[in-house]
Amino acid sequence: MPPKLTGRGQATRGRILEHAAELIYAKGVHATNNEQLRRAAGVSGSQLNHYFPTKESLVLAVIAWQAERVLAFHRSARFTSFDSLDGFREWAKYYTAYERSYQDGCSLGSLASEIIKTDLDVHEELAGAFDQWTDIFRDGLLQMQRLGRLDADADPTRLSNLLLSAYQGGMLLAQIARDVVPLEDALYGAIDYVQTFTTSTSGRDVRSAPV
Amino acid sequence: MPPKLTGRGQATRGRILEHAAELIYAKGVHATNNEQLRRAAGVSGSQLNHYFPTKESLVLAVIAWQAERVLAFHRSARFTSFDSLDGFREWAKYYTAYERSYQDGCSLGSLASEIIKTDLDVHEELAGAFDQWTDIFRDGLLQMQRLGRLDADADPTRLSNLLLSAYQGGMLLAQIARDVVPLEDALYGAIDYVQTFTTSTSGRDVRSAPV
DNA sequence: AAAGGTCTGGGCTGTCAAGCCCAGTTTGCG
DNA sequence: CGCAAACTGGGCTTGACAGCCCAGACCTTT
Numbered sequence A, B: 001m002p003p004k005l006t007g008r009g010q011a012t013r014g015r016i017l018e019h020a021a022e023l024i025y026a027k028g029v030h031a032t033n034n035e036q037l038r039r040a041a042g043v044s045g046s047q048l049n050h051y052f053p054t055k056e057s058l059v060l061a062v063i064a065w066q067a068e069r070v071l072a073f074h075r076s077a078r079f080t081s082f083d084s085l086d087g088f089r090e091w092a093k094y095y096t097a098y099e100r101s102y103q104d105g106c107s108l109g110s111l112a113s114e115i116i117k118t119d120l121d122v123h124e125e126l127a128g129a130f131d132q133w134t135d136i137f138r139d140g141l142l143q144m145q146r147l148g149r150l151d152a153d154a155d156p157t158r159l160s161n162l163l164l165s166a167y168q169g170g171m172l173l174a175q176i177a178r179d180v181v182p183l184e185d186a187l188y189g190a191i192d193y194v195q196t197f198t199t200s201t202s203g204r205d206v207r208s209a210p211v
Numbered sequence C: 001a002a003a004g005g006t007c008t009g010g011g012c013t014g015t016c017a018a019g020c021c022c023a024g025t026t027t028g029c030g
Numbered sequence D: 001c002g003c004a005a006a007c008t009g010g011g012c013t014t015g016a017c018a019g020c021c022c023a024g025a026c027c028t029t030t
Helices: A007-027 A034-041 A045-051 A055-074 A077-082 A085-097 A109-115 A123-146 A156-177 A181-195 B007-027 B034-041 B045-051 B055-075 B077-082 B085-096 B109-115 B123-146 B156-177 B181-195
Strands: none
Touching: A007 A034, A007 A045, A007 A055, A007 A109, A034 A045, A055 A109, A055 A123, A077 A085, A077 A123, A085 A156, A085 A181, A109 A156, A109 B109, A109 B156, A123 A156, A123 B156, A156 A181, A156 B109, A156 B123, A156 B156, A156 B181, A181 B156, A181 B181, B007 B034, B007 B045, B007 B055, B007 B109, B034 B045, B055 B077, B055 B109, B055 B123, B077 B085, B077 B123, B085 B156, B085 B181, B109 B156, B123 B156, B156 B181
16 A cells, blocks of 8 residues: 655655654744745655645644654653653753753644644544653653552552643743743642652652752 | 724624634634634624734734633632632632533633744733733732741742643643543642642642542 | 714735646666 | 656646725714
């Protein structure tokens, strides 16, 4: 069923995808048109049409690409599978370290909010990606419980939903306020709440970093 | 400077605004066009053009209208100025009581995410509204501190940013998952975190409602 | 009654974008 | 070599939409 693609074809398709993802992330889906995509990826209109016959197919591919990226990032060794509070703090630190990190929002979340009300059939794609995302947090919290770093009465599912919600909501507030503080407050607040379930410290005595 | 509007003119303008807000909330800005607006409000194209010369002016008015609505709602007696945990729990209960409440997202937040990347000049309008929104929470938490219901070392600004972020992010996750649970988890989780700063209870012994 | 705001219902134009087609060229695999 | 994919650089149609204009009717206040 997959139309035979040579190595070169895959490379071009991938180049289009990368630039499309970047453009759409920066300017939004509706403000990105074919001409911009052609120029950014350095391909002709025919090629764009060849690899992505419709805009919906391109957007779908971009969603999959961004989802894979964000999931791979969260699964990287950097956060040690979120098996400790330090892992979560490292994560929060990454997203609050640079001004640039919040100005275009979450690479997947902003895309989701923009098209969730349209008739594009992207629901399954998105739902699957966000499920996996929360699962990364949940699995980390479960592991923390196994290691005795988190109380047994903590609810990893609930906490993972709070963590991701705080990130998504914090990103939105930061974009609107053009200030990283709301994102910091949301992330470190959520993580401090997780800390209240740790046995090693009282949780109320040790607080997260900034200000 | 305001073009003289008689009572009738104001009524028509208001009717257009109401229907525009409803349509845009349900279908998004880009998927709402003049013809739908005309039919929904029962006015002719000339009138639409008369009261809102450009789409940007209409969107701006809708933002202001939705902002006023959501702020008035949060200031209503129902939540007793958020001067207690019960006020916050009542708030969370409202947004998680019905399936319908999350399916179109936050009336202001979804609008914000959709247009934050466009070149529409709506930044000040949005920033002001969200500032007031967090202030409602912050003022409530400050009042709780004054009343001795919240520890002095709690940071009302930080907590209010977490609360609103949890709501916005939870709304997005709920929309994507087509399930109210992520929103519930985010809201009640954030509120339980606030509870860890209350002196009356340990905070760890009493948890919020669902499941 | 006069005036000015309100309102209809249609038409018109310019613009922009998506999708599609094609003639011809280049590349690379078998 | 031969063939198929990759690729160029256009052009073309179609549709959608925002913005704009108008002739005339209606309503309300002065």
